[in-house]
Amino acid sequence: MDNNALGDERMISDKLKYVYRPGHTKEEVRDSYSTWADIYENELNPDRYKGPVLAAIECCGVIPESRRANALVLDVAAGTGLLGIEMQQKGFKNIHALDPSTKMLEKARAKKVYQKFFREFISEEQLSTVDEDTYDIVVSSGGMGQGHIPAGALWEMLRITRKEGFVIFSMREEYLRHPEYDGVLEALMNKMEETGKWRKIKKNVVPNYYAEKDGAVYVFKKE
Numbered sequence: 001m002d003n004n005a006l007g008d009e010r011m012i013s014d015k016l017k018y019v020y021r022p023g024h025t026k027e028e029v030r031d032s033y034s035t036w037a038d039i040y041e042n043e044l045n046p047d048r049y050k051g052p053v054l055a056a057i058e059c060c061g062v063i064p065e066s067r068r069a070n071a072l073v074l075d076v077a078a079g080t081g082l083l084g085i086e087m088q089q090k091g092f093k094n095i096h097a098l099d100p101s102t103k104m105l106e107k108a109r110a111k112k113v114y115q116k117f118f119r120e121f122i123s124e125e126q127l128s129t130v131d132e133d134t135y136d137i138v139v140s141s142g143g144m145g146q147g148h149i150p151a152g153a154l155w156e157m158l159r160i161t162r163k164e165g166f167v168i169f170s171m172r173e174e175y176l177r178h179p180e181y182d183g184v185l186e187a188l189m190n191k192m193e194e195t196g197k198w199r200k201i202k203k204n205v206v207p208n209y210y211a212e213k214d215g216a217v218y219v220f221k222k223e
């Protein structure tokens with residue numbers, strides 16, 4: 001890698017460390033993305049960041065091609081819409097986007113792959129704008145992390161998924177050990193399974209999810 005490329009890598013890595021830094025409020029996280037939106041895709045392009053591609057592949061794994069056009073999907077933490085593009089290319093046509101950042105959602109809107117937008121945080125609280133049992137798939141790429149989607153929001157993702165629908169997400173594997181999730185996120189996933197709320201279909205650890213870092217990809221089915 002030449003010096004310029006090395007400098008770019010360091011700058012992006014610093015930016016990511018900043019947005020996922022412990023102690024940020026959710027509003028600070030949202031505002032960081034708004035200042036990043038214009039160049040986000042130059043920096044988190046598919047050569048470096050595989051989250052959207054991996055999440056879309058899992059969506060295809062649970063919905064056969066013949067049913068994709070009619071499946072209703074919510075992309076949580078949709079950002080600039082990288083996952084929406086992947087989903088549309090794979091035959092999904094009813095995709096909604098949720099993200100708290102106006103600027104990120106503007107970029108997503110310009111892609112013309114989403115039918116509806118929610119400018120909101122997902123959290124432990126119920127979204128007043130989304131009924132329960134609505135979506136065939138609730139999916140997120142890169143939305144899980146310190147200061148981003150809180151662990152307790154898994155309940156809300158499940159609530160708005162229809163019975164026998166799927167909750168799918170891709171994230172950096174090392175984020176499981178960040179303070180907010182360590183001993184919490186996977187413990188909650190297991191508790192939700194033990195109480196019969198959902199069933200884990202898979203957890204894959206994948207290499208080179210973000211540059212040389214591993215990713216974790218989860219697929220759950222609502223019971």
Ligand SMILES: C[S@@+](CC[C@H](N)C(=O)[O-])C[C@H]1O[C@@H](n2cnc3c(N)ncnc32)[C@H](O)[C@@H]1O
Nearest residue numbers: 033077078079082101104121122141142148149
């Ligand atoms: C790393 S970006 C991922 C964007 C896109 N899904 C992708 O893969 O490129 C993280 C996104 O999460 C959004 N975000 C942060 N906290 C959130 C929350 N509580 N609920 C929903 N989205 C959130 C940010 O605004 C940002 O757009």
